[in-house]
Amino acid sequence: MNAIAILSDLGIRDYFVAAMKGVILSINPNVTIVDITHEVPKQDIRTAAFTLANAAETFPRGTIFIAVVDPGVGTKRRCVLLQARNGMSFIGPDNGIFTLVAERFGVSRIYEITNKALMMPKISPTFHGRDLMAPVAAHLNLGLKPSSVGPEIKALKRLKMPTPKVTKTKIVGCVLNIDDFGNLVTNIGADLISRFTELDEFLQVSVGGKDFKAKFVGTFGDVKPGENLCYIGSTRSLEIARNMGNLAGTLRVRPGDKVTLRRCVKKWTKRSKKG
Structure with a gap:
């Protein structure tokens, strides 16, 4: 049964x-x-x-x-x-x-x-x-x-589900869901983010008009408590969180809020040549 x-x-x-x-x-x-x-x-x-x-x-x-x-x-x-x-x-x-x-x-x-x-x-x-x-x-x-x-x-009523937009410099998506820990589940799939950046790279994140940096990592323990992170969650979508914190509550984010990801510009220091 x-x-x-x-x-x-x-x-x-x-x-x-x-x-x-x-x-x-x-x-x-x-x-x-x-x-x-x-x-x-x-x-x-x-x-x-x-x-x-x-x-x-x-x-x-x-x-x-x-x-x-x-x-x-x-x-x-x-x-x-x-x-x-x-x-x-x-x-x-x-x-x-x-x-x-x-x-x-x-x-x-x-x-x-x-x-x-x-x-x-x-x-x-x-x-x-x-x-x-x-x-x-x-x-x-x-x-x-x-x-x-x-x-x-013959047919069901369907919701119009948003799809992320990608350029060479950014991904624009949205928050699909917020879990009970305050983590943001986005509509940005694992394949898409994996082509856009690499593990341990920092991303410039904008969610609902709030800007911050977050490291793209495998799991929460890869960053210190209180630090922001991006990771592939259990739904195979990009999630954004604050380790040991409630990111959605802190930033007052809501489902449907716009999410923009940009690569952080790396600053290189010129080494002096040995004479």
């Missing part, structure tokens, strides 16, 4: 996540439920898309994901089931939250969830995670045919 993994911006203070799990367990008491996170910033679809795609990479084939970051809940926006080519299934609002999983894992089929027989008898207009997504996920986990949830549709 496959797991059901849940991502949301619902937090853990209220009853919301527990209620979703209760619905799932009432239908399928033997299922394994995994919490990816419930601390996505409120209504932040872009961060949700980033977190979901990077978490899903490590799950086994057959996992069913529920994504509840849904500022349009109760409106005409659709709830969908995305079947990826890697054998995973994703349930959530059609608001762009599946942009990155669709790009990374490929799309096999997409269905709009309309079959009310699979939903809770009373559907709250403000809590589709509990009344619609959770029961559908539980039924799918028990072997329900995906086509039973509703009609097949």
